[in-house]
Amino acid sequence: MCGTCGCGETDQISIRKPGENQEHAHSHKHTHDGHNHDHHHDHDHAHSHQHTGDHHHGAEIQLEQDILQKNNLLAERNRGFFEAKNILAINLVSSPGSGKTTILEKTIEKINKHHNLFIIEGDQQTMNDAERIDKAGAPVVQVNTGAGCHLDASMVNRAVKKLNPDEGSMVFIENVGNLVCPSMFDLGETCRVVIMSVTEGDDKPLKYPTMFETSDLCIINKTDLAPYVNFSTDKAREYALKVNHHLEIIEMSAQNDEGTEQWISWLEKQTRQ
């Protein structure tokens, strides 16, 4: 969906592999009265549409429809694809700069030999993360959302088609760095993993509860810096569990390779479920 004018187009969003030129097929030519809606009338109408003149009448329709129904339906299609191909799909969410890409680099280094890893990188701009992942040795597609603050199921659907992940592989979706918006958008992932780094403060789960509430695993990253930034791991755990007592928690310093074994075992456990 276009984040600029509210039309149904996927303007601004670019999905490409490292080395590819920017695709910009869509231009902003459409007007709002020029939409070509293709609706199927496969149900009976109660009224006959024969009124003339300036006679108006109205009708109330009870919808009871989820606002994000379109996204949710497409997310279920993504999920169906992942399930059918026996793919473990992980949605990584966090603030910007919490270490998502470094964690992915370490993960690739450690298990790419045993499991095929495929990565979808989400950022507003740049190919920087895709280039890092490419260097680390995993197939990657970069989604640039332009002004968009989160990935949605449609972007992931397009990215997955381009990435074409193998049967039995792991697909990591690195969401746009943002601890608020991505929480609402189901991408069709198998599990959602929230990463918080100690420099962000131990009360992050209380400040941004929705993200922690919708996640399956919380990684507390950059633990090597904890003594310098007055971060209490116990408090962070307590707050995170208060918001979501089903949450599993792993402490990690991806940079120093601490806690990464636990993360790998967690991933392997998910592939067996």
Added chain:
Amino acid sequence: MHELSVAMSIVESVEEETHRAGGSSVSEIVLEIGILSGIIREALDFALEEAIKGTILQEADIRIEEIPGIAKCSSCGTEFRTGDHFTICPECMNPYTDIIQGKEMKIKSIKIAFK
């Protein structure tokens, strides 16, 4: 600003339903938004104002009904009203609860006009 995406989804769904029913414009939209849904009411109002411009929704009266939050204690099963995700159980003081109401984001109903 995920409220903009939410507002655009509302416009899209309502346009679709209105066309499907043969309507030409929308006079009223009733939304149900849970207070724990992660939607900021003011941000949604602002986003909707922009998103409906130039659409068949632009004259619509938009009503938002807030759904209160209810949590259930994972230990004693007590259900209680809450405005956040981390209030402890008032009965047994257990900190671990599950939100069972207040995360809704729904288009409840629309009123449409025919030409």
